[in-house]
Amino acid sequence: MTRALPAPHRPQAAVDPPLLHVSALTVTYPQGRRRPPLRAVDTVDLQLAAGRTLGVVGESGSGKSTLGAAILGLVAPREGSVTFRGRDITHLGGAQLRALAPDLQVVFQDPYGSLNPTRTIGATLAEPLRLHRRWDAERARDRVEDVLSRVGLPPGTAQRYPAQFSGGQRQRIAIARALTMEPALVVCDEPVSALDLSVQAQVLNLLADLQAELGLAYLFISHDLAVVRHICDDVVVLYRGRVVESGPAARIYQHPQHPYTRALVNAAPLPDPAAQRARRLQRAAPTLTPPPPGVGPAGAAGCPYAPRCPLVQPACLTAVPALAPSAADREHLVACVRRDEPS
Template identity: 50%
Template sequence: MSELLSVRDLKVHFPVKGGLLMRQTKTVKAVDGVSLDIGVGETLGLVGESGCGKSTLGKAIVRLADSNAGSIVFEGRDITQASRRSIRPLRQDLQMIFQDPVESLNARHSISEILEEPLIVHGRGNRAERKKKVAELLDRVGLPAASAERYPFEFSGGQRQRVGIARAIALEPKLIIADEPVSALDVSVQSQVMNLLLDLQKDMGLSYLFVAHDLAVVKHISDRVAVMYLGKIVELADAEAIYQRPKHAYTKALISAIPHPDPSRKIERVLLEGDVPSPIDPPKGSAFGKRINHPRYAETEGMDLSLVEIEPRHWVAADPCCLEAEDWERVRRV
């Protein structure tokens, strides 16, 4: 599988200003040293609790948020500091599906105008050709052609998200950042939208970064899964390995929260203690160890907690607070 996107040690920090002169007093470390790769035709699931930096990472990749350090390489080209003018042609290959279709669709524009806009911006076809393309897009996402002259408020949440997906694929991109595309939808509609994304990927050869806060949602759509906690990736592996052999304590807690279809089956839930540390003042050591008051937290202060390949294609943070004794010994030997 050839590499499409490569992110290395990416950091996205936001200043917190206060006082009479509104000077910067603190910094929100939303994304704090993330590295990941996405191959052609691959889906990488990105999961974690709300506020861990998933959406910010997605926006940084498509350059809707500026990064402070690190690099973003798309198809061999470093776009980390690319100007707005130079990044514009890349929008054809790099698109985003937003979480809330109500906010992301212009309520004053008809569906036809919404879907035609990217074609106009990038000079695709004449008016007749664009109208034909709009009809094809609607058909591709399972909406009737008559939808073109209607407005977003006339549709259900699932239908609006289909419009958002149609807009994202209008320019036939290579990579789509799907920022929790089903979290605002009813459970009965979620599977329909996810099946649509899978069908489009098969037909168009798309790659996805699929962002979600629920491991159950990404279980069947992802080839690999990255688990994010407080601005950092703490575990990254093939989807099967993540679900069958999780290594990090936080990953185990997320998996234990997945509902099981058999109500008679007893599942040992992992109840997380404490509160999520603030990204404004993150711990000096293991963030998850600090949360659960782990007895070994003190020794992690100043320790290198970077990802280590504990098994082939299975990476986990080298954190004694979050690994079983046997896994910690394996990590130490790497």
């Protein structure tokens, strides 16, 4: 790890409207004529202010990438709305969506898959400048060289091809491409999950430095809550498309209250081998009380996490718990009937 990444301390303005506002967003996918549609994203609400970072965390299949795609206009939502800079962008398409691209960019997990292997890096990064801003070749080339230097890549990068770079360098190129149009919001979809730990730290440091320098807002999608807590101001935890916990990143990581969030925290490896071994033994020990008699898998009306929850009780099967504040922190919201119980 190149250097310790400081926890963000950026005060959120109370009077300014959010840069991004997602309200009751629902995305469904068909599952055939005999099965109801899959609710990949289920009535999700979130807000992101300019210059801040919101983490969206969950395991594979939780709906976090679908949520990002819906915000970017790549997936059509069934219900709800997405508002960006006070403008409803939920159902934009065609020319309107392309016009929004300079302000709303994305960094994907696999940068090589999003780079044309037959074009130089300079040609790829200059293309949006030529199409959207009608810049001439010389002006576009200068901008490309500038953003490549900002992400720490050496001179001559623009003349090379994607296959000539390492995974970490390609991710820096993907970040440079997102910065080319000077966006206000960058959606980072698992941007470091495919990288080595030391390279992960370098990319996270780079994202933090660029945010401080340029005032960017990030929607940071990840399965790793340990990574998210270092770079994010706030966190939204998704399970089966629903928000089960949200609030300040440090609060959620240090005092998780939903059983699913606790499982995500415990899944992160510890740097101390003795502590990691003790945690593994604790998870293996049958210390939790079994579910009460008659409590089985949750139906459509129950808590979606009930079939996996070690703390499940009959009340969990009657209705989906409301996302409500915890007793210790009004900004810390938890969708669990047993919120505020000790970990």
